[in-house]
Amino acid sequence: SEFDLVIRQARVATASDCFEADIGIRDGRIEALGAALAKGRQEIDAAGRVVTPGGVDAHCHLDQSMPPPLRMADDFESGTRSAACGGTTTVIPFAAQEKGQSLRAAVDDYHRRAEGKAHIDYAFHMIVSDPTPTVLNDDLPSLIRAGYTSFKVYMTYDDLKLDDGQILDVLSVAREEGAMAMIHAENADCIEWLSKRLEAAGRIAPRFHAHSRPMLVEREATHRAIALSELVDVPILVVHVSGREAVEQIRWARAHGLQVHAETCPQYLFLTAEDLGIDDSYKGARCVCSPPPRDKGNQEVIWNGLNDGLFTIFSSDHAPFRFDDPEGKKPGGQEVPFRHIPNGIPGLETRLPLLYSEGVLKGRITLSKFVELTSTNPAKAYGLHPRKGTIAPGSDADLVMWDEGEFELTNARLHHAVDYTPYEGMKLKAWPGLTLAGGEVVWDGSNFHPRAGRGRFLSCGTPSLRPQSR
Ligand code: URP
Ligand code: ZN
Ligand code: ZN
Numbered sequence: 001s002e003f004d005l006v007i008r009q010a011r012v013a014t015a016s017d018c019f020e021a022d023i024g025i026r027d028g029r030i031e032a033l034g035a036a037l038a039k040g041r042q043e044i045d046a047a048g049r050v051v052t053p054g055g056v057d058a059h060c061h062l063d064q065s066m067p068p069p070l071r072m073a074d075d076f077e078s079g080t081r082s083a084a085c086g087g088t089t090t091v092i093p094f095a096a097q098e099k100g101q102s103l104r105a106a107v108d109d110y111h112r113r114a115e116g117k118a119h120i121d122y123a124f125h126m127i128v129s130d131p132t133p134t135v136l137n138d139d140l141p142s143l144i145r146a147g148y149t150s151f152k153v154y155m156t157y158d159d160l161k162l163d164d165g166q167i168l169d170v171l172s173v174a175r176e177e178g179a180m181a182m183i184h185a186e187n188a189d190c191i192e193w194l195s196k197r198l199e200a201a202g203r204i205a206p207r208f209h210a211h212s213r214p215m216l217v218e219r220e221a222t223h224r225a226i227a228l229s230e231l232v233d234v235p236i237l238v239v240h241v242s243g244r245e246a247v248e249q250i251r252w253a254r255a256h257g258l259q260v261h262a263e264t265c266p267q268y269l270f271l272t273a274e275d276l277g278i279d280d281s282y283k284g285a286r287c288v289c290s291p292p293p294r295d296k297g298n299q300e301v302i303w304n305g306l307n308d309g310l311f312t313i314f315s316s317d318h319a320p321f322r323f324d325d326p327e328g329k330k331p332g333g334q335e336v337p338f339r340h341i342p343n344g345i346p347g348l349e350t351r352l353p354l355l356y357s358e359g360v361l362k363g364r365i366t367l368s369k370f371v372e373l374t375s376t377n378p379a380k381a382y383g384l385h386p387r388k389g390t391i392a393p394g395s396d397a398d399l400v401m402w403d404e405g406e407f408e409l410t411n412a413r414l415h416h417a418v419d420y421t422p423y424e425g426m427k428l429k430a431w432p433g434l435t436l437a438g439g440e441v442v443w444d445g446s447n448f449h450p451r452a453g454r455g456r457f458l459s460c461g462t463p464s465l466r467p468q469s470r
């Protein structure tokens with residue numbers, strides 16, 4: 001009964017506790033936590049370093065089909081490689097239904113994309129873009145029962161958006177089946193109207209992307225999403241919340257006893273609309289994402305919401321497009337009007353070090369809050385806890401040991417297939433020094449240890465977040 005691996009004298013951090021312990025690992029799982037555990041075949045001396053549960057990135061886009069000539073730079077191989085090197089050991093990307101496609105066909109398609117490629121464990125959220133009677137009455141309920149217990153709906157983007165009646169229909173299925181509904185909340189008609197006027201006035205540089213999606217379009221849609229969930233009486237999770245006005249709506253909902261969960265992302269802490277350009281330079285295309293980054297005051301609102309429980313989850317929303325590439329931010333090789341720039345920025349590998357360094361080490365959030373936001377709550381929200389999201393006997397041996405020091409964040413350091421990071425040149429005080437996935441070293445602080453196909457598909461259980469109290 002020898003351990004395969006023992007990590008000695010770790011400062012173990014969970015969402016509820018921090019304590020010193022040895023961690024005994026066998027057959028890919030944590031078997032024991034305690035002082036002076038018996039010897040393992042392999043030993044790692046943590047000597048007082050912080051060890052957290054591996055990150056669960058519950059919002060990332062990998063190898064998602066795009067209209068030609070666009071193509072996502074990261075597939076399940078490079079995306080999960082990058083995630084692992086940044087301390088993330090579980091990803092939940094999307095199986096996106098195309099209009100006219102059955103939901104089952106979409107799920108099967110994304111299984112084929114992931115099969116044999118993922119270096120870390122993965123589950124899927126579905127994207128429901130075509131809620132036909134078959135989808136509502138048959139496919140969606142049976143897929144939820146088969147382990148796809150969450151799905152995303154969009155209030156914007158022509159090829160994805162649902163109208164309010166369609167959203168009510170899918171929320172009803174979420175209620176019946178106990179699924180988690182994620183909502184992209186932006187008012188499509190306002191965006192369309194503003195975009196046309198901007199374009200007609202020749203305002204087409206990347207920075208006008210932010211002008212076409214002011215915070216009121218997010219505020220209005222967030223309020224509407226809350227009302228739709230209230231009508232159906234089902235919890236929702238509002239994804240990628242960018243700033244004050246959406247936060248106010250969510251606080252209002254909570255104060256009225258509604259079960260509204262919220263997610264935010266690194267771009268709303270570390271970028272502003274100025275990163276889309278202060279002049280008409282095309283460089284700003286790198287930071288075009290939706291909702292767009294706001295300003296410094298809104299960054300503070302997001303930090304406060306992370307600290308005080310407004311936010312449930314901190315995800316990357318990794319949406320990987322290369323900058324200097326006809327399949328990416330320059331579609332067909334052209335600098336295009338902002339409306340045609342693919343939305344999204346990379347972030348799988350930088351999510352945890354950014355929040356650890358700028359949040360935990362600067363005293364903005366506690367270490368336990370960091371673990372809750374980046375690992376425990378996403379595992380609970382999507383039915384993966386306690387297998388994922390904590391350090392406890394019986395849980396998967398998915399762990400990160402942290403290095404503290406000076407780390408310059410450069411794209412050269414990263415392992416994704418994107419040709420930039422929006423955070424180039426930032427000086428961080430921490431970086432994952434070791435990532436274990438299923439008890440195997442996948443990242444040792446300098447080198448990635450590949451084993452494509454190591455990642456297993458995770459069938460999700462019932463979402464198990466505790467009801468919100470505020
Ligand atoms: O700009 C973004 N966030 N692109 C990714 C798709 C989405 O809406 O999450
Ligand atoms: Zn979205
Ligand atoms: Zn997204």
Ligand code: ZN
Pocket residue numbers: 240289290291317319344
């Ligand atoms: Zn997004």
